[in-house]
Amino acid sequence: MSLLINFVLLIFLLVIAIAILKTRHLFAMAMLFGLYSLLVAGLFVVLDAPDVAFTEAAVGTGISTVLMLVTLAAIKDGHAGKREGKSRTAPFLICFLMGGLLIYGTHDIAELGDINSAPNQQVALRYVEQGQAETGVPNLVTAVLASYRGFDTLGEVTVVLTAGIGVLLLLSNRKKHKLSTKGANDGK
Template identity: 75%
Template sequence: MSLMLNLVLLVFLLVMAIAVLKTKHLFAMAMLFGLYSLLVAGLFVVLDAPDVAFTEAAVGTGISTVLMLVTLASIKDGHEAVSSTKRKIGPLIICLVMGGLLIFGTHDIAKLGEIHSPPNDQVAAYYITQGQAETGVPNLVTAVLASYRGFDTLGEVTVVLTAGIGVLLLLGQRRKIHVKKRGQTHDDQ
């Protein structure tokens, strides 16, 4: 059952990724990207990580799709992506080398669910055996995120706040900056 689910989800994921690459319409791209996130969320559920799936579904499918659509709505011209037909060899080589390195790197990752891998043997085993007794929280993910790794979470919240401040500083002013149309000179502004 799990294998079937994984297979269906992964095949759809691949189809979605290729569709995002192939489509030239930015609106369709945004919607497909939301669907891609939803499929990833489904995969996380199959992998028994409901907390991560929750985040992926809410952020990836919900918020970021809406933000992309709003961004598209605020751009008047340019709903079509312009791509040159000229083939470039440099980016292809970089992609191939990078992909090769990543695949090479996966050989050192412990197998999924491997009990005696270093992270499962030491720190995870401690959380599982002692976590509930020390924090009193049944959901171990919350215990780890909020208590054991409180510093990390503080950092994450600060990152969210910093991102918000950055966007406000860049786009927050009332005066609207008009993006120049192609072919116009600076004198028009």
């Protein structure tokens, strides 16, 4: 059953990826990227990672799509790109090569959920066996994120705050500019 769902989701992913490549309209592209994220979120659920699926659905499908649409609204025109007559052999070759390398790389990845693979034998085993006794939290993902790896999560939250400050510094100058011209007019 999960094989069938995986198959359908991956086929849809492929179709949407090709549609994104083919479309020349930025609005359609933004919406298709949202759909793409939604399908990836579905795949995460099939892989038993609902935490990641939550994030992907809310950030990928919701917030980043809205941010892209707002950006498009700010640009106003030039939403449809021109198709240039350049040769596309070199990019195609690079994509093909990279894809081939990635597929070759997957052969070294352990089977999904393989109990004998190295990550599942060492630190993960320790978390599964003693996590609940040590933290008293039934959801091991939360126990690892918030307690065992609490310092990492603090770093992540700081990164989110820093990103927010960066965007504010870059984009929020408009109001200040308006205020300063207003002040200059008042001076006259």
